Amino acid sequence: MKQSNTIIKTHYKREDNIAAYLMLSPWIFGFVLMWLLPMIISIYYSFTDFNLLNEPTFIGLKNYIRAFTEDKTFYKALGVTFTYVLILVPLRLAFALFIAMLLNKKHKGLGIYRTLYYVPSIIGGSIAVSVVWKQMFGNQGVIMSLLNALGMEQKVSLLGNTNTALGVIILMGVWQFGSSMLIFLSALKQIPYSLYESAMVDGAKPWKVFSKITLPMLTPTIFFNLILQIINGFRVFTESYVITDGGPLDSTLSYVLYLYRRAFTFFDMGYSCALAWILVAIIGIFTLFLFKTQNSWVHYEAGRE
Amino acid sequence: MKKNLKKVLAVLLAGTMSLSLAACSTGKSTESNQTTNTTGENTSEGEAKEDTSTSQDExxxxxxxxxxxxxxxxxxxxxxxxxxxxxxxxxxxxxxxxxxxxxxxxxxxxxxxxxxxxxxxxxxxxxxxxxxxxxxxxxxxxxxxxxxxxxxxxxxxxxxxxxxxxxxxxxSSMLSVGYNPSVFVEAGIEEPSAEWTWSDFIKLNEQIYEKTGKYGASLDSAADTNLFNYWVRQHGFSLFSDDNKSLGYEDDKILEDYITMWSNLMEKDAVPNPDEFAQIATLGQEAGPVVTGDAAMIIEWNNYASKVSTVNDKIKMVTPPLSQDSDAKGLWLxxxxxxxxxxxxxxxxxxxxxxxxxxxxxxxxxxxxxxxxxxxxxxxxxxxxxxxxxxxxxxxxxxxxxxxxxxAGETPAPDPVGMSEVNEAFKNAANSVYYGQKSVADAAATFREEANAILARNNQ
Amino acid sequence: MGRKNKRKIHSVLFHIEACMLGFIMIYPLLWLLASSFKSNQTMFQDAYSLIPKVWDVATNYKSGFAGIGGVRFSTFFMNSLYVTVVGMLGCVISSLFAAYAFSRIKFRFGNILFGCVMMTMMIPAQVMVVPQYIILKKLNLIDTRISLILPWFFGGAFFIFLMVQFFQGIPRELDEAAQIDGCGRIQTLFKILVPIVKPAIITSSIFAFYWIWQDFFQPLIFVNSTKKFTIPLALNMYLDPNSYNNYGGLFAMSVISLLPIILFFIIFQRYLVDGIAMDGIKG
Structure with missing residues (x-):
């Protein structure tokens, strides 16, 4: 990510190397122990027939081939997850940014609103939320009554309808915009006030201030949130697990819920690991692509070396 | 293969250990804290172990x-x-x-x-x-x-x-029907007896809905294969073949009849459709419609009445409906x-x-x-x-x-490996009919195809 | 005068809208709170109402605090607090150092390592837990609190990435000026950069606190003894779909378990406000 534009061959200073690795040493220690080794083991599992209880037996690429050629549910879950990511991510980011801008003004009691809006992110997958959401979008729930009152009579509730259930799950994701909002807020706080002052002296219109100052200054954070939301979106698990358990008819079966089932309910850990690494490849491609594009739209104050 | 992996892991682990030591020697507070913590925990565990070894009886x-x-x-x-x-x-x-x-x-x-x-x-x-x-x-x-x-x-x-x-x-438990007598009183219908058949069951459902507007039976007929297993056994077959590599019944009509019975009742609103049932399930069994008197019957395990007795102690139990054309004993312990x-x-x-x-x-x-x-x-x-x-x-x-x-008839052989996956396939097959996405024949055939594949893969 | 009125109306409108949105946002929390005051018998029959028909303030909380399997709920609470605070401190500090290295120092294999940081975010935890368990077992750490802290203590990808992004928003001239003044790297980091990225550090702490506090899957697998259970594990022990469930106790303890996260947020979100330290530096 730190490509050199001017110097073709990078020279690393010895003391730089030492300093960097010293500072990174806690992370590297944790990484090797809790991530690198487990990753190696799970890659190994993905090439085996392993049901958690037996000795893994090596079967080459069979698990990967099985996913792409035999497994219809794999494609179904992939489709659900792509839909989820493509709709949720823009919606949630736009909403989070909008609210963050509102809360960045000087009003009384902003702390309370910040807290209120952050609450859904805290209570995320708890049983209370699942009960309330099922209730709200169920047959006798608030939303259904509202739709009926508007003349949009529904025979099946929104959560029970294979066409709309995913929509409810996405809506729930948007509802949990709090953490993105928080990150936007802390970024807004970092924009030097002097920039705004000079703009006001020039008599710039609010929209102009937003597009010329706020937005460019926010691009690193937007970039960060975008990457993060895409990664988390592809790994969505709790919402569909808690609210619909993948139903009705697998219409909300997220990819990770499916691989979780494969691993622990169907005793298919080897195959599940293969599914996991296919997902890593997919997310990796998206992330890499975004990193490649960042030169053209992300504005870094520090400059790029 | 596994041995090799272990070696690789050992080397990597050794590597991390030395790395962490190096970090400690630079005197960063975070690391040294962690190390003392670790050793503290280890010694206390070591002591615990010694305790058990000294007093051998423990x-x-x-x-x-x-x-x-x-x-x-x-x-x-x-x-x-x-x-x-x-x-x-x-x-x-x-x-x-x-x-x-x-x-x-x-x-x-x-x-x-x-x-x-x-x-x-x-x-x-x-x-x-x-x-x-x-x-x-x-x-x-x-x-x-x-x-x-x-x-x-x-x-x-x-x-x-x-x-x-x-x-x-x-x-042990046994499939049973739990029912709320007050709903039968309200509908003016006699309570079911141990001799009832599936056609009685269907009639009861329809009558209760007509007379009271309430559900007859409130259950998810697609939740798992237990009830269907009972149904299959009443037809004189078992759900799985002896070698557990395929389904044990030959004729898909058995499953088609089962699904048709339920989907007909759903169409008449006499039993909840999957959507309505999901709603019911949210509330937990203690607030289920049979308990509250909003439905007459439920097919459950025989501990049902005992389980909900804290909220309603009037619930009664009866054995599930018999088959009208066969004497095969469907029940099992x-x-x-x-x-x-x-x-x-x-x-x-x-x-x-x-x-x-x-x-x-x-x-x-x-x-x-x-x-x-x-x-x-x-x-x-x-x-x-x-x-x-x-x-x-x-x-x-x-x-x-x-x-x-x-x-009870002969106890079926223990569930084959892959049972939970078969349940999942069953759920999807039945629901695809209830949601009007597949014909009954298609669903039954799909279930057979998927179940056989799952069973063959898991029970080699 | 008219201008002032207009601003007032504007402000009132803002508050009305914000409150309405706020109500939607915390509706489930209110529902949870209300349910914790309903009796087990009527809990779900009365489920749609936010105000209990019959108030029962003490029973659920009493039965919840009594705990499970002979361990009082306060033990679970203290376990969670210990694991969360230690884990969070380690996480934020380790991540801060790592982020500084990634964003301010050019070093060999930096790009590859940063790729590794990103990769750890992409793997579903569900397939990592078995290998992690095997390693912790080899290290004799299963069923210890350390096993719960370890995955967080040495920093997390999310926090490193977040801080890297914030560091890159700070002009490099600042560091250089400090270094010319004779500051070392550590001094530059703590004297110059940390005050500027304070909002990011606060944000990270809030997230870390919440994530460790509510983590379910890893504690579930790594800890065996009830005495060492954290709150999410304890809450899970209330539920078995096939037997009678003490929903009241569960909801009451859910309320208790949310208090620290909300309190932590309320206390620290104030520091998000005065993050305008860069004012006057850049110009």
Whole structure:
């Protein structure tokens, strides 16, 4: 990510190397122990027939081939997850940014609103939320009554309808915009006030201030949130697990819920690991692509070396 | 392959260790804190180990179970009582909710650290047995450590897989219909009797809806294959073939009829559709429509009335409908849950002694109060009835088991490996009809195709 | 005068809208709170109402605090607090150092390592838990609190990435000026950069606190003894779909378990406000 534009061959200073690795040493220690080794083991599992209880037996690429050629549910879950990511991510980011801008003004009691809006992110997958959401979008729930009152009579509730259930799950994701909002807020706080002052002296219109100052200054954070939301979106698990358990008819079966089932309910850990690494490849491609594009739209104050 | 992997891991681990040491020597506070913490923990564990080795008699049994708060309380009490009477036995307990229990158990088993005694569900017993993760308890039955003379033989043998006693059954249950008499009164219809058939059942559903606007039966006919298994057995077949590699019934019409019956009732609004049922399930069984008088019947296990008695003690139970064209006995005594002992356990004998006490002793069962379901020992059942501490619902539940032993046919072979995946396929097949996405014939054929593939893959 | 009125109306409108949105946002929390005051018998029959028909303030909380399997709820609470605070501190500090290295120092294999940081975010935890368990077992750390802290203590990808992004928003001239003044790297980091990225550090702490506090899957697998259970594990013990459930106790303890996260947020979100330290530096 730190490509050199001017110097073709990078020279690393010895003391730089030492300093960097010293500072990174806690992370590297944790990484090797809790991530690198487990990753190696799970890659190994993905090439085996392993049901958690037996000795893994090596079967080459069979698990990967099985996913792409035999497994219809794999494609179904992939489709659900792509839909989820493509709709949720823009919606949630736009909403989070909008609210963050509102809360960045000087009003009384902003702390309370910040807290209120952050609450859904805290209570995320708890049983209370699942009960309330099922209730709200169920047959006798608030939303259904509202739709009926508007003349949009529904025979099946929104959560029970294979066409709309995913929509409810996405809506729930948007509802949990709090953490993105928080990150936007802390970024807004970092924009030097002097920039705004000079703009006001020039008599710039609010929209102009937003597009010329706020937005460019926010691009690193937007970039960060975008990457993060895409990664988390592809790994969505709790919402569909808690609210619909993948139903009705697998219409909300997220990819990770499916691989979780494969691993622990169907005793298919080897195959599940293969599914996991296919997902890593997919997310990796998206992330890499975004990193490649960042030169053209992300504005870094520090400059790029 | 595995050995090589281990070597690689060892080298990498050694690498990290030296790295962490290097970090320590630079004197960063975060690291040194962590190291002292680690060593502190290690020494205390080391001391604990020494303790056990010096006093040789002391034996620790690790035991894991799932359940709700009540079960945790009662089980803990029973364990304490056992320690009191057997001072050399200590327990290390891992109580858990249902969620995650088997995730954890399989992870522990994968690394050879399965608890000594584990509560086991029928759904997974075969999987653990086939992989030799649980020990054969037969030797302890043969040498008299575990007394099984008061347990119905069919029921006991549900724990037998490949001629090994892989789990000792703790409780039994049986499909039953629970009903709310007040709804029948309201509709002016007679309550069902043990002689009723499926066509009576359909009629009742329709009548109740016509007269009261309430549901006849409120259940999810696609939740799992238990009810369908009963249906198949009434047709004289078993759900799975003897070798567990395919379905045991030849004619897809059996499944088609089953799905058609339910989807017809749904169309008439006499039973909830999957969507409505999902809504009902949110509220929990204690607030279910049968309990509150918004539905007449539910097909459940025979402990249903006892389970909901705290909120409604008027619920009655009856055996499920008979087939109008066959005498084949569909019912069977389903094992509730098992205790299995880990193959890796070092205290198998002591574990077996405890299980024997758990099943056969009056003092244990006086505490447990049939919370895990109807006890398997007929002597204990009689003792509890005589003791008179039970609710009417519990007494009725015990009676049902005694009469069911006559009604029940041959106990089906233990569930094949891959059972939960077959259930999933069944759920999707039935629901695809209920949601109008597939024809009944298509759904039945799809289920056969998928189930056969799952069974063939898992039971080689 | 008219201008002032207009601003007032504007402000009132803002508050009305914000409150309405706020109500939707915390509706489930209110529902949870209300349910914790309903009796087990009527809990779900009365489920649609936010105000209990019959108030039962004490029973659920009493039965919840009594705990499970002979361990009182306060033990679970203290376990969670210990694991969360230690884990969070380690996480934020380790991540801060790592982020500084990634964003301010050019070093060999930097790009590859940063790729590794990103990769750890992409793998579903569900397939990592078995290998992690095996390693912790080899290290004799299963069923210890350390096993719960370890995955967080040495920093997390999310936090490193977040801080890297914030560091890159700070002009490099600042560091250089400090270094010319004779500041070392550590001094530059703590004297110059940390005050500027304080909002990011606060945000990270809030997230870390919440994530460790509510983590379910890893504690579930790594810890066996009830005495060492954290709150999410304890809450899970209330539920078995096949037997009678103490929903009241569960909801009451859910309320208790949310208090620290909300309190932590309320206390620290104030520091998000005065993050305008860069004012006057850049111009």
């Amino acid at each position: 034996i620790t049994i690790k035991i894991a179970w799932w359940g709700s708060q009540t079960r945790h309380e009662l089980t803990q009490k029973v364990l304490d009582l056992y320690t009191q009477t057997h001072p050399n036995i200590k327990f290390e307990t891992s109580p858990s909710g249902w969620d995650g229990y088997f995730d954890k158990l399989s992870t522990q088993t994968a690394s050879g650290s399965m608890p000594d005694i584990v509560q086991m569900d029928y759904l997974y017993l075969t999987t653990y047995a086939k992989n030799n993760s649980v020990t054969n308890l037969q030797e302890f039955i043969d040498d008299g450590t575990i007394d099984v003379s008061n347990i119905d033989e069919n029921l006991l043998n549900t724990g037998k897989i490949d001629d090994k006693m892989t789990g000792l059954v703790l409780s 389903k094992p509730g849950m098992f205790f299995s002992v880990a193959e890796t356990s070092n205290v198998k004998k002591e574990a077996a002694e405890f299980i024997n006490w758990f099943i056969n002793s009056e003092e244990a069962n006086d505490i447990l109060m049939a919370e895990r379901g109807t006890p398997v020992s007929s002597v204990i059942r009689q003792h509890m009835i005589d003791g008179g501490q039970m609710t009417d619902q519990q007494a009725a539940m015990f009676d049902a088991i005694d009469s069911a032993i006559e009604l």
